[in-house]
Amino acid sequence: MRNHSLSFKLTAPCDMAALPLVLAYVREAAVLVGFAGDDISRIELAVEEAVSNVVQHAFLEDDEPSAFDIVCEQVTLGLRIIIREKGIPFDPGKAPVFEQGEDMEHVSARGMGMALMRQTMDEVAFHNLGTDGKETRLVKYLPGKSVHPGFEAQVQDEEPVESALDPRSAGSAPAPNTPPNTPPDSPPDTPKDMPPNTPQAIQTPPPRIDYTVRRMTADEAIEVSRSAYKNHGYTFFNEVIYYPERLAEMNAAEEMISAVAVTEDKEFMGHAALVFEDAAARTAEYTFVFVNQAFRNQGCMGRLARFLLTTPAMRPLAGVYSYSVANHVFTQRGVIKLGFRDCGILLATSPTTWKFKGIDEPGTQRISVVLSFVYLEQPSPRRIFAPLHHREMIGRILENIGAPHVLASPPQKPPSLAAQASRIDTKVYPLENCAMIKVHGYGSDSVREVRRILRELCLKQVAAIDLFLPLDDPTTCFVTAELEKLGFFFSGIQPEAGRGDALILQYLNNIPFDYDKVQVFSDLARDLLAYIRRLDPNENL
Structure with missing residues (x-):
């Protein structure tokens, strides 16, 4: 009969009253693995310190789902204990380090706890x-080479316990380019942006404070992750935000330019x-916007955005785009003040599970977003081949964003694609359960290929x-109607999308959707929403 390695899991409430049960379980x-005497006491001491850290520091608010898992796994010649929770992100590299001989009065409880864990266990990591939170791993090896007779190790290629901030975890995070359903920004900073029935509208404005806006330093990346958690829990659309080491790497490589607001204290x-979507991109997305609730109404969002829009990047930018959630108008209004148009x-691009702390909203359907754009340099005029039945709306959008392009007449016959x-x-974005199809060049099989991809995505x-269809290609004028027969419908345009502007069509895969719950701010957005609604085949069944 084959022997199997030990593996147990216990879920415990975030309460020190549960500690005796946790220690008994560990x-x-x-004992089952083969430990005895002082080694068991050392394991218990390390687990007690780790659990105390979770109970005292991981969860910020009473309404958070404050429970954690303790997993005990037999590894080769020892025991691995994993304490896993969804509390606020933590950077162990910034924790106080206790050195032998140091004055005990100047060492924090957390610093002492970590020192005890490292002294009593063989490995601590x-x-x-990402969106699964974080974990503490403790490993203790048996003295000598014997293993408890009932649990000989059967594990091949055992995964080692890595050092703090596992680089392989960072490597598994999504690519830095973000899907077209970002971001659920923090609400605006001025009381006049709040509707009269919100608590912010009746509060006395806070006193103004002095603060600095500048580029982020590498050691501040953990504060960005913590800020994302404070605003959205672990529901943010791109889990790379929960990997501070990855944020620091992206900034160092100029894949991302982060700005932070910091008080004098x-x-x-x-x-x-x-x-930036890639190294050749001449546009960037304005995203990952968080203002901690204690500092709202201080003008942070405006200053952060102006800093980013006026700070030279390593390469010239044609423009910047932004996606603002449409279950309230706060962010839409904010980006328009900054010059975006x-x-x-894009309808139903994000799940209802997104959290917006500090904003009271029902969240009864998937979240839609408004796409906005601002030019950073004046574009050269070029020809746009708009499908005739969308020509008027595309013309209005181009005028709204200040594009000098010419709406060209399509050829009488489709170009030959034989x-x-x-x-x-x-690209599929699992966290959002949405996908993006980009046509970079047409062929004779274009409609058939899009149909095949659509079927695969629907089955998933x-x-x-x-x-996304290229508007500089006259073929778009002829292909659009064929694609609309598949159930796609008009959604807008994305300026400067690769080689030029792109027409956006959208497909909703059998999901309930109520247009009356979509909130948009600008006059053009209201007209565009009505236009989309008239063309949506799901709305006209």
Whole structure:
């Protein structure tokens, strides 16, 4: 009969009253593996310190889901204990380090606890897990080489316990380019932006404080992760935000430009960033915007955005785009004040599980976003081949964003595509349950290939699918109607999308959707929403 390695899991409430139960569970697991005497006491001491850290420091508010898991696993010649929770992100590199001979009065309880864990266990590591929170790993090896007879190690290629902030975890995070359903920014900073029935509208404005806006330093990346957690829990659309080491790497590589607001007392107030899709991109997304609730109504969002829009990047930028949630108008109003202009609406791109702390909202359907754009340099006029039935709306959008382009008449016959192969990219964003299809070049099989991709995505139950078509190619005038027969419908345009502007079509995959719950701010966005609603085949069944 084959022997199997020990593996147990206990879920405990975030309460020190549960500590005796946790220690009893860990003690029995240690005995089963083969530990005895002082080694069991050392394991219990390390677990007590780790659990105390979770109970005292991991959760900020009473309404948070304050429970944690303790996993005991037999590893080769020892025991691994994992304490896993979804509390606020933590950077062990910034924790106080206790040195032998140091004055005990000047060492924090957390610093002492970590020192005890490292003294009593053979390996101690802390891992960020993205949207799954974080974990502490403790490993103790048996003295000698004997293993308890009932549990000989059967594990092959055992995964080692890594050093703090596992780089492989960071490597598993999503690519820095973000899907077209970002970001659920913090609410605006001035009381006049709040509707009269919100608590902020009736509060006395807080006193103004002095603060600095500047580029983020590497050691401040953990504060960005913590800020994301404070504003959205672990529901943010891109889990890279929960890996501070990855944020620091992206900034060092200029894949991302982060700006932070910091008080004179070094308190972290907020963050915003420009994120580039790739090294050749001449546009960036304004995203990852957080202002901690204690510092709202101080003008942080405006100053962060102006800093990013006026600070030279390593390469010249044609423009910046932003996605603002449409279950309230706070962020839409804020970006318009900064000079952005609306050019599209993407429906149901994000799940209802997104949290917006500090904003009371029902969250009864998938979240839609408004796409906005601002030019940083005047574009050269070029020809836009708009499908005739969308020509008027596309013209209005181009005028709204200040584009000098000319709406060209399509040729009488479709261009010949017999010898060309389609160039189409597809990206799926699992956290959002949405996908993006980009047509870079048409071929004779373009419609058939889009149909095939659409079918695959629908079978995977992807909720919302966005399709981007090049407006500098006259073929778009002829292909659009064929794609609309598949169930796609007009959504707007994305300026400066690669080689030029792109027409956006959208497909909703059998999801309930109520247009009356979508809130938009600008006149163009209201007209565009009504236009989209008239064309949506789901609305006209």
